[in-house]
Amino acid sequence: MAETHSLQDMRQQAAITAKVFIQRDYSSGTMCQFQTKFPSELENRIDKQQFEETVRALNNMYAEAEKLGSQSYIEGCLACLTAYTVFLCMETHYEKVLKKIAKYIQEQNDKIYAPRGLLLTDPIERGLRVVEITIFEDRSLTR
Amino acid sequence: MKNCEYQQIDPQALPTPTPTPPPHHGNDTEKKKEPRRPRRKWEVFPGKNRFYCNGRIIVARQSGVLPLTLGLILVTSGLFFIFDCPFLVKHLTSCIPVIGGVLFVFVLITLLQTSFTDPGILPRATPDEAADIEKQIDNTGNTSYRPPPRTKEVLINQQVVKLKYCFTCKMFRPPRTSHCSLCDNCVERFDHHCPWVGNCVGKRNYRFFYTFIVSLSFLTAFIFGCVTTHLALRAQGGKGLVFALQESPGSAVELVICFFSVWSILGLSGFHTYLVASNLTTNEDIKGSWSGKSGEDVTNPYSHKNIFINCCSVLCAPMPPSLIDRRGFLPADESAQTGSADIELPTLAAKSEINVCTQGTKGLLESAALSPLLSTSCPQGKPQNAHSCPETSPALNSDPTSEFSKGCRGNHTSSSHDDTSRPRHTKARSKKCRREALHIPNPAFDVPVSPTSPDAAPDSKARSHKGGSLTPLH
Secondary structure: OHHHHHHHHHHHOOOEEEEEEEOEOOOOOOOOOEOOOOOHHHOOOOOHHHHHHHHHHHHHHHHHHOOOOHHHHHHHHHHHHOOOOHHHHOOOHHHHHHHHHHHHHHHHHHHHHHHHOEEEEOHHHHOOOOEEEEEEOOHHHHO | OOOOOOOOOOHHHOOOOOOOOOOOOOOHHHHHHOOOOOOEHHHHOOOOEEEEOOOOEEEEOOOOOHHHHHHHHHHHHHHHHHHHHHHHHHHOOOHHHHHHHHHHHHHHHHHHHHHHOOOOEEOOOOHHHHHHHHHHHHHHOOOOOOOOOOEEEEEEOOEEEEEEEEOOOOEEOOOOOEEEOOOOEEEOOOOEEEOOOOEEEOOOOHHHHHHHHHHHHHHHHHHHHHHHHHHHHHOOOOOOHHHHHHHOHHHHHHHHHHHHHHHHHHHHHHHHHHHHHOOOOHHHHHHOOOOOOOOOOOOOOOOOOOHHHHHHHHHOOOOOOOOOOOOOEOOHHHHHHOOOOOOOOOHHHHHHHHHHHOOHHHHHHHHHHHOOOOOOOOOOOEEOOOOOOOOOOOOOOOHHHHHHHHHHHHHHHHHHHHOOOOHHHHHHHHHHHHHHHOOOOOHHHHOOOOOOOOOOOOOHHHHHHHHHHHHHHO
């Protein structure tokens, strides 16, 4: 519950110093991948390694969501045969993975980013354009 | 690393909290205090789209000739079932109405899905993102009077692809994304804006569109064949075609409609089959992006070099989610930042917010959505007047569009922060846009009436599609 308080506090009370945007990496096409380049604004807040690990994990999950495998082919053919009405009833594979991603981001926020005064925003809330990292005011300096 | 400072902060001990009204709780006291009911994102959507059934259904502002398409299909199929089926069942087989019925249902369902599905609209950049990008552009630009370059180059599968900056949406467009002037949205994997279905065809609804035209070609060919057989059977025994037509006048209408449509629809299906097999979009094909016309050795970087894999990746890939989250509620944080927060945060709300916060912002919106608060279902035809800077270039867009977007840019920049809030600001913005728009010539008004048919394939068949399908009206 302590972590919960901190998340809520940061959203309501703490002043936002800056926002960093991790842009998309299009080198492998239109697949949803984010750049792993470490932004300079985060240098004194978090480990480069940690950050890269988070982004890589996100990239892997998005790759899994968009993967063209036998399962997606079967789903696609079945959907076509039913005039795609199954999309109205069933949760698609992509949506399942998005839920997993949301959980992962929340977990990362709780364990790693919130204690450092950072907050990751789920890219789906920004139209899968960017990973927004909000940098909150460092209260330990003001106290 | 600094930690623990954050975990021990007591929310009550801190100075004046930023008033952040929660979207809602299902708590009556909150509802009474809040002057406005919580709004869903579709209500403030800046593109030119219309929403029905509380955001579940999305169509373009200009429905184009969708009613005509529906009408033609319903009328032709209706006449088929009324006039031809009884005769053919008696003289041939009862499979005919069954096959016809299945095809008809398929066509109708896929047509409605194409028209009512979000084609892959990209939500516009938030003000913070836009500022960040502008900063990056200015850094790399030069100090002379010439405006800084608004393109970015990326290397995709050893192919250089230029990403353009969209002035309306304030972001660099992802590859294969194009801004549709009629809908005023950036659409992913933009194929074309189809007036026949009254919507853009993009990443999310291309498979519906393709299934629609393929099943429509089957249906048209099937009806055409059946009607011909019917009339031939009736005209047997020396009675003559005129006699047959007099006996079954509906068949005459069907014959005319089908005869003129079948060639163009078959042509269109063939063209799109080619596009699917080579993983191209109509937009790319028409612009010749990968055809190597400039003499360079360019190949399509998105193609998997295998027809089967290309087809599967276009038609059977996992269905991407809608990025615009139409039915989500406007987040409280953004309302507060734009200065529209006009209520104090009650302590009761603070407590419940703690519980809600654990799920993250999206969870907040989802839990809010589950609350039984909400009002109307199916507010029919609520048009969105948000950014009514009518983009006046014809539907085959991107390059001309960016020119016009520049004209409206100043206007959008000044009021971009209002994207997620007030109808008051929205109206003011639309008034400003209308004044600017008056100076811009407006050929687009011709588009719905005599569609420039963005389906226009480089062959003549599609042109006859446009001409031919309109002929029966005379």
